[in-house]
Amino acid sequence: MSAERRRPLLVRVLLQPAVAVGLSLTDWDLLLRQARRSNLAGKLAEQMERGGWLDSLPEPVRPHLRAALLLSRRQAQMLRREVDLLRRTLAELPGPLILLKGAAYVLGGHAPAPGRMFSDIDLLIPLEQLPRCETTLLVHGWDFDEGLDAYDQRYYRDWMHELPPLHHKRRGTSLDLHHALLPxxxxxxxxxxxxFDAPRALPGFPGVFELPPEDMLLHSAAHLFHEGELPNGLRDLFDLDALLREFGAIDGFWPRLTARARRIGLTRPLWLALRYTRMLLDTPWPDALLEELGPPPGTLALRLLDACYRRALRPAHDSCRLPGHELAEAALYVRSHWLRMPFGLLARHLLRKAWTRMTATPEVPKVDTP
Structure with a gap:
């Protein structure tokens, strides 16, 4: 079997959308399931519409794609409204409000935006403004999850690069408030x-900014290959692919990217991002980049990483699982925590979380009564 045929159906179609025209209804059933589980249904629908194929697809398929289009575009509308409300709420803060990830892609009009699905807004502010920002948000209807205990609060506030997730009590919006990219x-x-050297203003949103192209791409790489956010791993890999293709067309981008990675300290996440976008999505970038980022992982470490990421960065559907999938995800979960904490703190944290799961009181299922 060729390397192309070994790719999951969803990946093949997203890389070559014209392939979808000849799919059977059985293939489409599988494709839509893979897309939904991977949070990529909106991207698939946008590609079908942009290519002019949507109206010619099998009749049972069209409603699913049109629904995905409506949902992703509705999310983009709600995002604009929510960011405007956040901007007004935090207008008294002296520093910039920097949008990250999906919100920045959509409001900045970047390549990953069409069809992009997301569940929260990621916002970066200077560390010294965090207490004032938190107080202002709490006054204006935001609150933390009720299920957070004292240990969870300490975990976020002492050891992490963000506050615990916030939710607006009336609008239901979720917000992740960052003060750094890594813990x-x-x-x-x-x-x-x-x-915070040179954030770029977002037109129409005074006081709201996005990262410059180099930093935006580096944050995306760090999010996937350092933080280990695997539930949306394939979606995030396609984000990286889109950003590399978009920004790679800017004059002088590649040397600025490698210099910036060394300046901030993100050469290894960028190295991994380049390797796996090329390996899994055929992403174009100059071959000399990897050498400029320093020595690769050792031979054994690289083989283990390849084995893990080849499994974890596939559609989150049973049809795409390779042997050893669960072990690969577990290994990458441990790796992300190992990169995030020193050993003593990591051991204590994992033991605490394991004990909490074992001693948790199981929920009693509700029974509907007539």
Whole structure:
């Protein structure tokens, strides 16, 4: 079987959308399931519409794609409204409000935006403004999850690069408030202050900014290959692919990217992002980049990483699982925590979480009564 045929159906179609025209209804059933489970149904629908194929697809398929289009576009509308409300709420803060990830892609009009699905807004502010920002948000209807205990609060506030997730009590919106890109306890030395060097204003949203192209791509790489956010791993890999293709067309981007990775301290996540976008999605970038980022992982480490990411960065559907999938995900989960914390803190944290799961009181299922 060729390398192309070994790729999951969803990946083949997203890389070559014209393939979808000849699919059977059985193939489409599988494709839609893979797309939904991977949070990529909106991207698939946008590609079908942009290519002019949507109206010619089998009749049972069209409603599913049109629904995905409506949902992704509705999310983009709600995002604009929510960011405007956040901007007004936090207008008294002296520093910039920097959007990250999906919100920045959509409001900045970047390549990953069409069809992009997301469940929360990621916002970056300077560390010294965090207490005032938190107080302002709480006054204006935001709150933390009720299920967070004292240990969870301490975990976020002492060891992480963000506050616990916030939710608006009336609008239901979710917000992740960051003050750095990686936890202060991370093994990777990181200069998060450099992220505030030259943010770019977002037109129509005074006081709201996005990262410059180099930093935006580096954050996306760090999010996937350092933080280990695997439930949306394939979606995030396609984000990286789109950003590399978009920004790679800018004059002088590649040398600025490698220089910036060294400046901030994100050469290894970028190295991994380049390797796996090329390996899994055929992403174009200059071959000399990897050498400029320093030595690769050792031979054994690289084989293990390849084995894990080849399994974890596939559609989140049973039809795409390779042997050893669960072991690969578990290994990458441990790796992300190992990169995030020193050993003593990591051991204590994992033991605490394991004990909490074992001693949790199971929920009694509700029974409907007539």
């Amino acid at each position: 202060p306890t991370a093994r990777t030395p990181l200069d998060s202050r450099a992220l």
